[in-house]
Amino acid sequence: MEEQYINLYKxxxxxxxxxxxxxxxxxxxxxxxxxxxLGFPTSKLENYKYTDLTEPLxxxxxxxxxxxxxxxxxxxxxxxxxxGIHSYLYFVxxxxxxxxxxxxxxxxxxxxxxxxLSEVAKSNPxxxxxxxxxxSSKQKDGLVAFNGAFAQDGFFMYVPENVQLDRPVQLxxxxxxxxDFMANSHNLIILEKGAKAQLLVCDHTMDDVKFLxxxxxxxxxxxxxxxxxxxxxxxxxxxTNLATLxxxxxxSSSVLTNFITLHNGITRNNxxxxxxxxxxxxxxxxxxxxDKKQQVDNFTSVIHAKPNCHSTELFKYVLDxxxxxxxxxxxxxxxxxxxxxxxxxxxxxxLNRTAKMRTKPQxxxxxxxxxxxxxxxxxxxxxxxxxxMRQRGIPEKExxxxxxxxxxxxxxxxxxxDALKDRIKMLVEKRLRGELSKCEGCVICK
Amino acid sequence: xxxIKNLHAxxxxxxxxxGLNLTVRPGEVHAIMGPNGAGxxxxxSVITGNPAFEVTHGEINFYGKELLELxxxxxxxxxxxxxxQYPVEIPGVSMVNFMRTAINEQRKYRGQEPVSxxxxxxxxxxxxxLVEMDNKLANRSVNEGFSGGEKKRNEIFQMAMLEPRLxxxxxxxxxxxxxxxxxxxxxxxxxxxxxxxxxVITHYQRLLDYIVPDFVHVLxxxxxxxxxxxxxxxxxxxxxxxxxxxxxxxx
Numbered sequence: 001m002e003e004q005y006i007n008l009y010k011x012x013x014x015x016x017x018x019x020x021x022x023x024x025x026x027x028x029x030x031x032x033x034x035x036x037x038l039g040f041p042t043s044k045l046e047n048y049k050y051t052d053l054t055e056p057l058x059x060x061x062x063x064x065x066x067x068x069x070x071x072x073x074x075x076x077x078x079x080x081x082x083x084g085i086h087s088y089l090y091f092v093x094x095x096x097x098x099x100x101x102x103x104x105x106x107x108x109x110x111x112x113x114x115x116x117l118s119e120v121a122k123s124n125p126x127x128x129x130x131x132x133x134x135x136s137s138k139q140k141d142g143l144v145a146f147n148g149a150f151a152q153d154g155f156f157m158y159v160p161e162n163v164q165l166d167r168p169v170q171l172x173x174x175x176x177x178x179x180d181f182m183a184n185s186h187n188l189i190i191l192e193k194g195a196k197a198q199l200l201v202c203d204h205t206m207d208d209v210k211f212l213x214x215x216x217x218x219x220x221x222x223x224x225x226x227x228x229x230x231x232x233x234x235x236x237x238x239x240t241n242l243a244t245l246x247x248x249x250x251x252s253s254s255v256l257t258n259f260i261t262l263h264n265g266i267t268r269n270n271x272x273x274x275x276x277x278x279x280x281x282x283x284x285x286x287x288x289x290x291d292k293k294q295q296v297d298n299f300t301s302v303i304h305a306k307p308n309c310h311s312t313e314l315f316k317y318v319l320d321x322x323x324x325x326x327x328x329x330x331x332x333x334x335x336x337x338x339x340x341x342x343x344x345x346x347x348x349x350x351l352n353r354t355a356k357m358r359t360k361p362q363x364x365x366x367x368x369x370x371x372x373x374x375x376x377x378x379x380x381x382x383x384x385x386x387x388x389m390r391q392r393g394i395p396e397k398e399x400x401x402x403x404x405x406x407x408x409x410x411x412x413x414x415x416x417x418d419a420l421k422d423r424i425k426m427l428v429e430k431r432l433r434g435e436l437s438k439c440e441g442c443v444i445c446k
Numbered sequence: 447x448x449x450i451k452n453l454h455a456x457x458x459x460x461x462x463x464x465g466l467n468l469t470v471r472p473g474e475v476h477a478i479m480g481p482n483g484a485g486x487x488x489x490x491s492v493i494t495g496n497p498a499f500e501v502t503h504g505e506i507n508f509y510g511k512e513l514l515e516l517x518x519x520x521x522x523x524x525x526x527x528x529x530x531q532y533p534v535e536i537p538g539v540s541m542v543n544f545m546r547t548a549i550n551e552q553r554k555y556r557g558q559e560p561v562s563x564x565x566x567x568x569x570x571x572x573x574x575x576l577v578e579m580d581n582k583l584a585n586r587s588v589n590e591g592f593s594g595g596e597k598k599r600n601e602i603f604q605m606a607m608l609e610p611r612l613x614x615x616x617x618x619x620x621x622x623x624x625x626x627x628x629x630x631x632x633x634x635x636x637x638x639x640x641x642x643x644x645x646v647i648t649h650y651q652r653l654l655d656y657i658v659p660d661f662v663h664v665l666x667x668x669x670x671x672x673x674x675x676x677x678x679x680x681x682x683x684x685x686x687x688x689x690x691x692x693x694x695x696x697x
Contacts, residue, residue, distance in 0.1 A: 383498075388534040388588075391494050392548040392604065393522035393555065402547065406538025406587075 020152040021121035031148025050326025056240035061182035084419035087170035095183035111160040135246040154185040164196035180210040187217040251277030290323035297326035319355035453504035464668030480665035523555035525611030529601040536588040573606040594621035619653040631656030651683035
């Protein structure tokens with residue numbers, strides 16, 4: 001399985017590098033060597049035991065290492081916006097940043113840089129060199145190493161000191177290809193002291209072929225900065241979506257991540273937060289609505305290295321048919337991280353005997369003055385609540401829907417963009433009603 | 447309006463109701479009393495169609511319709527309301543949303559258009575006053591974090607909203623202090639009309655000082671073993687249930 005990619009790299013690494021940038025190439029060979037050593041993760045590894053990637057990784061995908069232009073303009077075909085969100089809008093088409101031609105983005109405050117990672121690596125090398133790979137190179141993970149070897153571009157965002165973006169930034173990942181296709185991209189996000197930004201990442205697929213995406217995102221959140229990362233996945237069943245989000249938090253910073261998977265094939269989200277400063281807030285949320293053969297595995301890791309920080313995790317899954325879910329909540333509290341408060345909740349509803357959920361809290365606590373809790377439940381809808389509602393004249397189907405919607409409500413409450421919150425409520429309701437929750441007005445989704 | 451004939455019902459294979467008969471006509475208030483485990487709550491569950499209970503024999507006729515053939519929601523929309531002994535908490539579902547859904551489902555069942563937002567809010571306001579319910583409660587999730595008294599008031603509030611033809615009050619007095627009891631009973635009395643009827647299930651005579659029954663039935667071992675007027679309730683209060691048990695078991 002790995003062999004073809006190893007040969008590909010050996011044969012074409014010159015071209016891969018030629019179509020990227022020096023800052024990204026600096027660690028490329030090292031990443032490749034690590035990948036040679038690790039290979040792709042298998043379900044024999046503790047961290048991957050809930051998701052078997054053998055089948056999707058065995059498919060024969062095309063890669064676009066020579067950066068051949070894709071004949072599609074996302075600005076023309078993509079009108080799938082969240083109404084009223086008024087975002088700064090950007091696209092990654094397959095594995096590369098798509099050049100911006102949106103006038104709405106002209107309103108970006110001075111000093112903010114948003115663009116192609118490989119372009120910025122040439123125009124502002126110092127910015128990229130200082131941060132690129134700082135978190136990902138520490139990962140002993142086959143997928144991250146593979147990304148380090150093959151990713152040539154991605155989304156870049158820099159928010160200078162004390163600049164607070166008034167509107168959310170929206171990044172749309174679009175997959176477009178006539179043949180089975182793999183995309184590796186690397187995103188880099190830097191928030192300087194006191195900066196504030198909200199990023200909404202939407203994953204979409206356009207063609208009826210197999211897609212595999214392996215994306216790594218590194219985020220640096222400096223002192224007193226505030227960062228929100230929303231990932232909304234609405235892809236087709238032939239998609240394998242592998243996403244690694246690595247965040248480093250400095251003192252008094254605040255981070256919110258909210259991963260919502262409404263429709264997909266196989267999804268693996270790695271969310272790792274390094275809390276590397278005192279008085280930080282970290283809130284990790286997620287929701288999965290899965291049916292048929294959907295698979296979603298959220299692997300989270302929060303590392304408390306410094307004292308007086310607060311982290312909360314809240315993940316909820318509703319699974320039907322033969323859908324499979326996985327959740328890991330890894331928490332590490334270092335010996336010096338006294339007064340850490342860390343709470344973790346994973347609740348799951350299985351609507352059917354054949355649906356499967358595996359959940360695992362994994363707490364390693366080396367400090368003695370901490371407050372940590374974890375709770376995981378797997379159950380069915382509350383029968384007594386069902387009867388109570390039916391006794392008031394609400395039909396069984398509607399009562400089930402109200403209960404499922406109520407179940408996901410607290411995750412939705414943790415969306416701090418009002419327009420997005422309303423949209424997600426609507427999408428979740430449609431999804432739970434069994435209608436396809438594809439964005440209305442979206443050409444690609446039709 | 448309601449006619450129950452020779453009703454037998456099980457839960458988990460254990461027979462609880464063993465041939466129960468009861469007839470209720472419009473405008474009547476029936477009290478059902480009886481010792482613990484007699485089957486009082488089972489009766490209310492079976493009339494409303496709780497799927498945890500299995501009816502093995504008998505029939506329940508409501509305005510000419512065979513109730514046992516209807517789903518719980520259809521029975522509700524035919525006008526049968528149960529004030530639960532233990533109202534269920536439903537986190538995440540707001541009272542407003544819950545009530546609006548219930549009202550509109552009832553209207554749909556009757557071939558009516560959904561209620562307008564302004565009409566609905568006015569209705570909520572009127573009915574809240576009837577049971578002196580705190581405004582804040584309506585904005586919270588259904589029963590979540592309500593005190594025992596608040597839950598019972600909320601049941602009567604819902605009853606006022608849905609205007610049932612037959613209301614079954616299952617131990618509505620349990621857990622209520624005397625003030626709350628008066629408020630709840632007042633609510634029930636104000637809703638009384640010549641067209642609707644109620645079945646009041648209770649352990650104690652106390653509630654019947656406030657909600658005066660036309661008939662009192664004693665349920666024991668799955669059957670109604672004695673029926674009378676409100677004086678029977680006073681006699682039970684004075685003498686307990688033992689004399690009835692002896693009377694029945696002695697036969």
